Amino acid sequence: MTDTSKLNKLVDIWKGRLLDAQMGHYIQSEKMGCRANWIGGAIIVFTVGITAFSLFEVPDKYDELGRWGLAGASGLVTILSAIQTFYKPGEKAEVHRAQAARYGAMKRKLEMAHGEDVDGLWDLRTTIRNVEKEWEGVALDSPLTKFAVIKEVESKKKILAEIKEKGIDRKAEKALKKLCTDTNELPL
Template identity: 35%
Template structure:
């Protein structure tokens, strides 16, 4: 499977119901993966932001000293460089923006899952039109959603 081929046990779905059930499973996995990545990115943004606030606050307080020792001045200069570096990382990696994108994708996958669950809950089998509408929705979602790596998806599904 790691070489990009399908597992030998794969068999295509035989009915619209089976097809939608498989899509529902994959949508669930995508939903969990996006929520997991969103949470990780939000935490990274929070840690960086709090670190920057603490460092710059310490610098501000120390600048109020009338005659700081030379060691403190050197330390504060180094901390200013660290704060600048952390701010640059926060800007470059766009953690919060990416977190929101993943959270939005997760919510959209959840919405699509509820649609599939609703279709599957009725005693009549799904129609071709319902399957087409769900496929179009999933196609649009996958095209508009950021990627979730295999390792992040595996971690997300472990924590179910």
């Protein structure tokens, strides 16, 4: 195996791994963002409800139930606010999105260096070394992605491979777009 073919094989493997990491972080970012939106929405709805119903007069026979209902809703708002404050799903979503973008940038660097007519192998080797150093830094800064997300990436890759193998028709193209909405790109 020649030096060029070894480098090409390495670049292909790395591009696949970078795509997996990118997709995983985008998926995790979408999930965390969705959680942040749901928790924030629930806090708003319950807070408005508590404020409105605390000013509302209820008949005496429902007074006890109303007080317990407001107390329960207040407790729920407190718990949701604590989750939002300490769990920070919105901030975690942004960190995952930024990491996905960094993995995507590294993948593009490899693609550009791999696709260009390089003057010898020096440029490709230099790019590989630079990407390797950058990758180590990004990996240290990256938050963990759940195992379920890794399995989801593998599942999407299988579906994409099948679609690629059979060719894309209009129905498959719609399915592919729906499949890739979490990753914000079509990795074909």
